[in-house]
Amino acid sequence: MSDVKKFDYVIVGGGSAGCVVANRLSEDPSVTVCLLEAGPKESRKGRIPLMLHALMGDPQRNWDRYTVKQPNLNNRAIYQPCGRGLGGGSAINSMIYIRGFKPDYDNWAAQGNFGWGYDDVLPYFKKSEDHQDGESEYHGVGGELSVSRLRHVERPTEVLLDAARECGYPVVDDFNHANVEGFAPYQVTQVNGERCSSARAFIEPAQSRPNLTVITGTHVSRVMFDGQEGLPRASGVEYRQDGVTKTVEATREVVLSAGAVGSAQLLLLSGIGPAEHLQEMGIAQVADVPGVGQNFQDHIDVGMSFHAKPGFGLGISPQFMPRAIKGVWQYFAGGRRGVFASNVVEGGGFIRTNPEEDAPDVQFHFLSGNASNNGRSLNYGHSFTLTACVLRPNSRGQLRLAAADPMVPPAIDPCFLTQEGDLKTLVDGVKVVKQLLTSDAFKPYRKGQRFPDMALGSDEAIVEHIKANAGTAYHPVGTCKMGPESDSMAVVSPELSVRGVSGLRVADASIMPTIVSGNTNAPSIMIGEKASDLVKASWKN
Structure with missing residues (x-):
């Protein structure tokens, strides 16, 4: 085991939301931030919009997963891609900038998620945005994410x-x-005719900060917890890099931003999830949280x-x-x-x-x-x-571990139709x-x-x-559902804190209680923005 490095915050996943969280938390020079990403850095050729097909077909930049066979789709396994690399899905997607509709977010709030109504989240969409058309009631300027017309x-x-x-x-x-x-x-996340991924928008401007460390080529295997009294506290993560197992410690919080598949898989591997499934996999239970991996939704x-x-x-x-x-x-x-x-x-x-x-x-x-x-x-x-x-399917699926080995892809079952x-x-x-x-x-x-x-x-x-x-529009969400204490299937609170433990949050599309009515990249960036403020508020002097 190599020397253990310590940071105030450790973020797992440099995708659409994780890049935002890394940028916003490292704005404070008094704290240290580490961002871990499984894939490589963004490629220059990937900034050419027409290279979309080449990126989708690159196994270094796409997890290239499939669902389990779907009985209602002639028993076919459905292609389920996911961005792998800095920028995550925003580095390989079609760059469409869609937020969803007002009732989507008002419905979240009506389910007990205080602070997540449309009027609450609109300022976060605008905060990120630098819109070609200028500032308006619905659009912002001066943010890191360039949004333009084609x-x-x-x-x-x-x-x-x-x-x-x-x-x-x-x-x-x-x-x-x-x-x-x-x-x-469609309006797109492009700047001067080039792709503007979350990595380009939020990591490039911040990479010179001495308090931000970005490590690529890391496959996180589990969240570690300390043995203090009370709720188990997330103390860091274990990961594999170049065949070597390493650890990094978090003195304040660990934030999972590995996406609807990755974040749920990592919670299960770390002993957080339905007790019966953890026992079946031979994983020591840290917290019995029945909703982990449930509530899977896709378009x-x-x-x-x-x-x-x-x-x-x-x-x-x-x-x-x-x-x-x-x-x-x-x-x-x-x-x-x-x-x-x-x-x-x-x-x-x-x-x-x-x-x-x-x-x-x-x-x-x-x-x-x-x-x-x-x-x-x-x-x-x-x-x-x-x-x-x-846009708003009623079918709900689930994600389960296929093995306790973090290198084995999980079993994704959308339960379509x-x-x-x-x-x-x-x-x-x-x-x-x-x-x-x-x-x-x-x-x-x-x-x-x-x-x-x-x-x-x-x-x-x-x-x-x-x-x-039929297939999917590549918008998986919901496996770490956000909800109030009264919701037995909620995995995270409206503050995005994971139930049953402390020092651990989830900030990505997996927290959506119900899927938004449109492409999920812009909402994921918004979630990263709001999550950053929630973390900062917890540690404000």
């Missing part, structure tokens, strides 16, 4: 907006206002795709080569513009399939390129794809997908159906398509 929008995305108008759906300006319904190009997602005429949108073809060559010049010599500034998933929308809902219940993502292999490759030819996802209402919402979403892609707006560019290989002429056919092809 510098480059492909023709297929423009046609999508025409199709929306043709089908009677509004085209809106900004999804991050109130409960906006309609279609638009189930399925789409439809058409072959496109040569040269329509992104793809690999002779027709695209002149644009690609021009794009190289536009991006690298012309101020980060042109096709290489595209985030591929350029546009989408939100609609209400059920008029009784208080906010849109389906989100759409539009791909203007010929992508496949779960988004990990851009293929020969041209196509356009639109997917629909259920175990609640009938989720299937109905997704069927209604697919009907809108078909309506838009078969509209007259796309007719000049549409060649033939690419995916699925069946007609979707009835609800029964759509259900079969969903069972055979």
Whole structure:
């Protein structure tokens, strides 16, 4: 065992939230902060938005997990990627900046999570933000995270907006206002045409601080606890690096920011979780917390795709080569513009399939390129794809250890479509997908159906398509649920402190009691912001 290093705060996970926590806590020069990350530092090529597919397919930057087989999806294991490296998911995602809707957060507060209503969290969204359009009621300026409109929008995305108008759906300006319904190009986390990950936004400006230590290539195996009287206190963590087991101590707190999969797995490995499961795994119990790993939620997602005429949108073809060559010049010599500034998933929308809902219940993502292999490759030819996802699924899954070995991936079971209402919402979403892609707006560019290989002429056919092809929008949350003392399944308090122990918090998407209505990167950054203030408040003199 090597020499033990001591810090005031130890943060596990340098993802969307963890980078924020590391930055904010190290603002105080009187404290020391250590950030541990399993993956590598962010790559320069990863800042090119069009490199999205290459990043998704890089096992050094993606945990590349799969769920257990899903009975309601033809017994298929579903791809469940997760960012691995500084920036986490924000370093490999499609850069879409969406916060969710006001009722999402007001519902959190109504469940007993004081301080987490929309009016409470909006200032934290704005605090991080440096928005291209300037300051407003809903947007901030001067923050570390650059949010902008796309510098480059492909023709297929423009046609999508025409199709929306043709089908009677509004085209809106900004999804991050109130409960906006309609279609638009997405706003993105980009700065001057480059990806602005959480690592770039929050770690780069802070890395010169002498009180911040960032260690990459570390696989944390457990949280350590001291033997003092009363509640067990988190005293540090054990991790593996280059085949050597090491420890680092925390004199104040340990903060887990390893994501909905990683944080729950680490709690279980550390002896915090359902007593029966810990016993089954042969792990000594530190605290019986039944909710650890429960409440798993994700956005189930399925789409439809058409072959496109040569040269329509992104793809690999002779027709695209002149644009690609021009794009190289536009991006690298012309101020980060042109096709290489595209985030591929350029546009989408939100609609209400059920008029009784208080906010849109389906989100759409539009791909203007010929992508496949779960988004990990851009293929020969041209196509356009639109997917629909259920924004507030009622189905709840769980995460369990597959083994007590921290190097063994956990068993992820989303329990997709175990609640009938989720299937109905997704069927209604697919009907809108078909309506838009078969509209007259796309007719000049549409060649033939690419995916699925069946007609979707009835609800029964759509259900079969969903069972055979549905996946996820890559938004896992909820496994370390936040809730009041009266909630027996809550893992953390509204202050994000882990039940049954002291000196340990969770700050990432795993604390969401219910999933937000949209992409989860911006909410995770917000959680990091609020968590930092909660930690600081606990240690304020």
